Amino acid sequence: MNKVKDHCPKCKLKYHIEPSFYTGSMYVSYAVGIAVAVATYVLSLIFGLDFGPTGILLSIILILLLLMPYIGAVSKSIWAHFFLKYNPEIAKKVSNDSRT
Structure with missing residues (x-):
């Protein structure tokens, strides 16, 4: 489910970025996890729902x-999305490509 393809099947763009990219996304993952915990x-x-402190902690963990x-x-x-920008012209070329 969380597997990233090596290349785009249409334009052959390489998806794998340097390892520091995944370190940065780990920090974003921490922030998103905190937001989910607070929302819960x-x-x-x-x-x-009055679970008490232990029940709330267990529900957040679950x-x-x-x-x-x-x-x-x-x-x-x-x-x-901080580093890669959407280019509609390239997207139009790729969508008109008949290779796939």
């Missing part, structure tokens, strides 16, 4: 474990 806590308060693959994928995407 706030939602438990809004819905009036939610983070369930969402771990998605948090990893989203964090890589967020980090990549």
